[in-house]
Amino acid sequence: MSFVEYSELIQEGDVVIIFLGHDSMMPIKVESGAQTQTRYGAIRHSTDLIGRRFGSKVTCSKGGWVYVLHPTPELWTVNLPHRTQIPYTTDIANITLMLDLKPGSIVCESGTGSGSLSHAILRTIAPNGHLHTVEFHAQRAEKATEEFRDHKVGHLVTVRNQDVCKEGFGVLGVADAVFLDIPSPWEAIIHAKKAFKRRGGRLCSFSPCIEQVQRTCEALLDHGFEEICTLEVLQRVHDVRSVTLPLPDFGPEGGTDKTKIASDPLPEEVPPSTNPSYSSVTCRTATPPREMAGHTGYLTFATKPRG
Numbered sequence: 050m051s052f053v054e055y056s057e058l059i060q061e062g063d064v065v066i067i068f069l070g071h072d073s074m075m076p077i078k079v080e081s082g083a084q085t086q087t088r089y090g091a092i093r094h095s096t097d098l099i100g101r102r103f104g105s106k107v108t109c110s111k112g113g114w115v116y117v118l119h120p121t122p123e124l125w126t127v128n129l130p131h132r133t134q135i136p137y138t139t140d141i142a143n144i145t146l147m148l149d150l151k152p153g154s155i156v157c158e159s160g161t162g163s164g165s166l167s168h169a170i171l172r173t174i175a176p177n178g179h180l181h182t183v184e185f186h187a188q189r190a191e192k193a194t195e196e197f198r199d200h201k202v203g204h205l206v207t208v209r210n211q212d213v214c215k216e217g218f219g220v221l222g223v224a225d226a227v228f229l230d231i232p233s234p235w236e237a238i239i240h241a242k243k244a245f246k247r248r249g250g251r252l253c254s255f256s257p258c259i260e261q262v263q264r265t266c267e268a269l270l271d272h273g274f275e276e277i278c279t280l281e282v283l284q285r286v287h288d289v290r291s292v293t294l295p296l297p298d299f300g301p302e303g304g305t306d307k308t309k310i311a312s313d314p315l316p317e318e319v320p321p322s323t324n325p326s327y328s329s330v331t332c333r334t335a336t337p338p339r340e341m342a343g344h345t346g347y348l349t350f351a352t353k354p355r356g
């Protein structure tokens with residue numbers, strides 16, 4: 050099992066996602082002899098997991114069943130152990146697109162935090178790209194390193210335990226893209242600029258507050274970045290339902306001018322208001338919500354030009 054390559058069978062040491070329901074999943078590390086308790090009973094790793102196919106339905110000791118899923122960055126984002134605030138898949142999808150990430154890209158990131166974004170970046174830049182991720186909190190840097198190794202993506206990432214605002218990313222002139230998710234991104238712009246390749250690249254900074262965005266945009270302008278734009282990604286979930294609407298009364302079919310064409314047969318005149326099949330119509334419709342909660346943060350993108 051690897052986060053960047055699909056495997057058929059579950060093996061000792063793999064991470065699997067136990068799916069109990071759409072709102073109830075948990076990641077576990079498979080160890081022979083171990084058991085995991087769920088509300089449907091115990092899952093015995095040796096007999097229930099090892100050697101089974103990813104996606105299998107597994108019956109637990111109390112008779113209930115779960116699915117065992119192959120991990121993906123999206124499933125990891127909603128199941129990872131939180132050590133920090135994290136970006137979610139709606140923002141991550143836009144970050145990946147707008148940073149133009151692809152297999153082979155070299156990316157610099159700070160802070161690593163809980164590794165939510167890192168996993169998505171790694172899946173996109175595999176098999177020959179590289180992620181340089183900087184985290185100044187020693188335990189978070191250590192935990193992320195351990196997880197990347199366990200998830201078989203360690204060869205694609207270098208974790209550095211340092212302050213990106215003081216010491217930068219630890220690499221110069223290599224990056225195609227830079228991502229910042231720190232409280233004072235404006236202090237790291239100078240280091241981002243130095244990390245980029247000579248031909249330039251794309252930068253993204255994620256900030257929850259507009260004041261942080263303003264300072265970051267000023268720093269980006271001061272350092273010669275172009276195409277600066279900030280956006281907020283909101284999910285607009287449409288509510289699908291059936292509605293019954295009254296039909297307007299347009300009068301009898303064929304009009305009321307009975308003298309218009311003498312040869313026309315007159316339609317059967319049933320006033321719509323007295324004919325139940327014409328007075329209303331039921332249809333399926335989708336309505337957007339009136340209010341949209343869910344501000345996660347502002348995404349500021351910019352281009353570092355050549356030179």
Ligand SMILES: C[S@@+](CC[C@H](N)C(=O)[O-])C[C@H]1O[C@@H](n2cnc3c(N)ncnc32)[C@H](O)[C@@H]1O
Binds near residue numbers: 164184
């Ligand atoms: C919001 S979290 C990042 C979450 C991360 N993007 C993820 O996907 O899980 C911010 C992280 O940045 C780290 N951090 C803050 N300032 C930093 C700095 N100057 N240098 C390096 N890391 C920093 C914090 O310790 C924290 O772990």
